Amino acid sequence: MLSGGDEGSGLEGSVFEGVGWPELDPGILVLDGSEPMEVAAPRVRRFLEECLATGRAAESTSMASHPGPQRECWLVIGISGEGDLWMAIEPERLLWHADNPDRPMEHSIADHLGLDPREASVVVRGEPRPDRIAIPPGDRWSPGAFRAIHLDDAGVPVTVGQWGMRSSAPPPMEEMEEAGASRGAPPGGDLETSAPPPADDAPPPTFQATLSAQGPEALAPGETEFIEVRIERDGDGSLPLAKAVAGVEVLEAEPIQVMLSVRGRGLRVLGSRRIDLAPPAPGRASLGEFEVEAMEEGEVQVGVSFRQVGSELGAVRLSVRVTRDVAGDVSGDVSGDAGGLAGAGATPELGAQHRPPLTREMVEALPRDPGDDAILRLLIDEMEEDSRTFYRYRLVSEPLGFHYLTMDSQPLLDRDGGAAKKLDQYVARIHENLTRRLRRSDLPQFQVELEAAGISLCHELLSPDVARVLWPLRGRIQGVQITSWEPRIPWELVRLKDPDSGEVDDRYLAEYGLVRTFHGRTPPREFAMARWKFLAATYPHNTERSVLTEVGFITRELPAEGVEPERIEAGFEPLWTTITAGDFDVLHLACHGLADPGNIQTAALLIGDQPGESDEDPPKPIRIESESVRFSNALWNRRPLVFLHACEAGRHGLGLTEWGGWPTAFMEAGAGAFVGASWPVRDQPAEVFATTFYQALWSGATLSEAAQGAREAGKAQGDASWLAFKVYGHPRARRVVPPTAPPPRPPGDAPGDNSGRATEP
Structure with a gap:
């Protein structure tokens, strides 16, 4: 078979890509796409066994692991048509379809896999193999389309490479024409382009997509299962794998990296922790999966993040329980509940049949931002x-x-x-x-x-x-x-x-400008900062020293900007009511705290004190526990900024099943950002840090810039307290200025005439 397309056609619209080739030629099995699946599957199974025996493939390699140019075991399938095309895929992918057929086994490989000419791999000929290849314009639909197949002089596939990283500077056109790279044309003619390439100063084309993921709710030790991921265009009518967020802005021409992160020993990842998926084409989702094996009993947290170029598009966190007591019948088919591709002949969900109940989570989505x-x-x-x-x-x-x-x-x-x-x-x-x-x-x-x-x-x-x-x-x-x-x-x-x-x-x-985030959580890029509430703890019975100095920005400068902050009474009921209502954009807590690294149940804020139960009893502190805040889930609506200055409040403890401490508690409750100190800090440096931080954010700085400016100001005090502050959130998050608000004044400017300034809604 010959590759489709014409070596000299379409190069003027090409994208230039770097390609990675294996050092040694891999094992390759060539198949005809018209071959019946019942005939091809036994051949592929024997081929994979040979690869495993010779070390060309790894045990339990997930078909979605995509190890890249070092992989040494490939299927090269010819897609028949008026112009013959090639596609490189992993043997495991074909065998999955053979083991989970959605149509008769006498149907062809192409029918079972749903192969499309627009998914064809790039073909190159001649020696030496090029380091960069020309990718003529057009949709890139699947992982197969991100691969290059090198043919020898007789037209026989000899090796497979992968491309993905866009070259910083394309070589001269004549150099690429000599490389002889071509994308096969679909049957019936040359590859069509919907539009000429954008001008250098034009924004790259994008579309709106939905991200989703799901995994097993419970597994027994030794059992293997899949964490599934799916990306699809909005408006296609197909259902996501889980409760997902639509409207994610995705670049048309860049691969999407899906990363898996697992906390602890409970689950072992079999194969790669990263999948590169092509942006989904209209009417066809991009699918992938990670294979995991249950190891030790306990609750395991799994984070899945979707990234494109330098931006995180969204993240999802799943919880998987590893237990020997997996209750109930877990063999039911949940593919209908999980959602599937619409239309006849669509590829089924990877691993969607015969599996345990699913654990689901909302995906948090962000638009693409080149500044990331x-x-x-x-x-x-x-x-x-x-x-x-x-x-x-x-x-x-x-x-x-x-x-x-x-x-x-x-x-x-x-x-x-x-x-x-x-x-x-x-x-x-x-x-x-x-x-x-x-x-x-x-x-x-x-x-x-x-x-x-x-x-x-x-x-x-x-x-x-x-x-x-x-x-x-x-x-x-x-x-x-x-x-x-x-x-x-x-x-x-x-x-x-x-x-x-x-x-x-x-x-x-x-x-x-260090800022932290947690796996499986995507903090917002915007803060309203319109409604402020604060607590400055007092201890009338002298169990602790009252905190009065570090809220100067809130009590003095905010009113000058037209914002009247609300003070929270130092008591359990007022603070708990405030937190559970979640009706604020900034919450500032200045108090004392307790944290035992060996027991998160003792992590508490001391927000005041009260008399003992009798005259003989000493006064006792008023406490609020971190676990109570964490499981309140009260802050997801407004995603506020929480600034906590409490001695020891930045310290965390390790519980039996969960991470504790205040950054975790507030971020899990839905906060969009969190600032806290790791050790006791002196009053003056704390005041300088907080004031500089708030002024910078108010004036339009990003969270990273505000943190950096506050640390510099604190450092100038000649005290190391500035190093105590940890900042959590999105590094490029910034304040959203209401349309009626005046331009922000630079930090440190004296407040002038405040007439006409916007007030709190």
């Missing part, structure tokens, strides 16, 4: 394998050249210096060491101790490889976003050290 590209993202997974615990990092930044660069930390150590078998053993050691340093009463010595702690954290957390990659790029980093499950590690204190020269960075990681 400038942020360096560190996606961090907690890895617990065999007898060692470590962090796995994925670095993402288009300007810095990171396309999911994956690196591991060194094995983490416990308090005795041995290998930590669980993450909390390492965290306990870190907290003990930091607490010992933070108790220094001498300020200069305290500063020195923090610097030493930052260097030590770099060595333990980042490993020489990660530090070596980041070191020469420090001047180009415009912001840092850390996405993790673990909220207790003081990433703000990390100081990079060049592992080769020994030179130490003069900045902490906090000084790069």
Whole structure:
């Protein structure tokens, strides 16, 4: 068979892509798309067994894992038509359709797989194999369309590569014409283009899509199942896999990366934790799945994020219970409930039949923002394998050249210096060491101790490889976003050290505009900041020192801007009523707190005090527990900013089943952003930090910029308190100015005439 298309046609509208080829030619089985599935499936099964036996494929590789150009086992299927086309797919994908048929087995491979000419792979000929290939314009429908097949002089497929990263500068046209790359044309003629390529200054074409995901609700140890993902265009009439959010803005011509993150040892991921999906074509969803195996009993959190270029489009969090007591009949067909592709001949849901009840979650969606590209993202997974615990990092930044660069930390150590078998053993050691340093009463010595702690954290957390990659790029980093499950590690204190020269960075990681997020949660990019409520705790019975100084911006400057903040009485009922009502855009809490790293049930805010039950009893504090706030789910409507200054409030504890602490509590309750301190801070630096932070946000700065400005202002006080503040949210989130509001004044300007300023609705 010959590839369709004409070598010299259509190149003027091409997209130029880098392609990765395997070092050794892979095992390839060539099939005719018209061959009956009942004939092809046994051949493919034998072929895959041979690949496994020779090491060309990995055991239990999910058909959606897409290991990229290193994969050594491929099917190359000829799609018959007026012009013959090729498609490269994984053997596992065909076998799944054979094991889960939705039509008679005597039907063809092409019929079972729903192959479409527009899904054809790129074909290249001749030697040497090109590093970049020309992709003529047109829809790119499936993972097969992101692959390149190299034919020898006889027209026989010899290897398969994958393309995806757009080249920064295309080569001269004559150079690409010599490469001889072509996209096969659909039967009946050449590949059609719906429109000429956009001008350089025109925005790239986009469309609205729906993101969704689902997985098993419960699994028994040793059982394997799939976490399914789906992307489809809005208005196509098909149903998503779960309760999903529509209206996500997606680029027409860029692949979408779907990332899987699992917390703890309960589930083991079989195969890759990343899938690259083509943007869905009209009437046809892009589908993928991750295979997982249940390991240890307990509740397991799973995060699925959808990303395109530098932007996170949305995220979903699933909860899977691993238990030996999986109740009920789990063999029912739930494909109708999960939703499917509309229309005859549509591909069924991957793994949708014969499975346990599904766990579902709402997807949080964000529009594409090119400004996100400038942020360096560190996606961090907690890895617990065999007898060692470590962090796995994925670095993402288009300007810095990171396309999911994956690196591991060194094995983490416990308090005795041995290998930590669980993450909390390492965290306990870190907290003990930091607490010992933070108790220094001498300020200069305290500063020195923090610097030493930052260097030590770099060595333990980042490993020489990660530090070596980041070191020469420090001047180009415009912001840092850390996405993790673990909220207790003081990433703000990390100081990079060049592992080769020994030179130490003069900045902490906090000084790069560091903002945190949690896996499976996508905070909003906008804050209303129209309605403010605050609590400044008082303790009339002297159980604690009253907090009065750090709300100056709220009580003095906001009224000058036309906003009248509402003060919350220091009592349980007033504060709990406020939280559960959720009718505010900013909540500022200044009080004292308790947090026991070994028991999250003791994490509490001390918001006031009251007399004892009798005259002989001492006064007792008024408390509100973090777990009560966390499970209130009261803040999802307005997604407010919560600023909490409470001694110890930034510290977290590890519970038996869940992460605790106040950042987790408020973000899980629906807050759009959270700011909290990790250790007790002095009044004046806290006042400076809070005032500078609020002024910057009010004036239109992003969350990352406001955090950076507040840290700089706090640092100028000559006190290390500025390093205590952790900021959670979207790094590019900013205040939305109502249409009737005046332009924001720069931070620090004296308030002038306030007539005509907008008031709180």
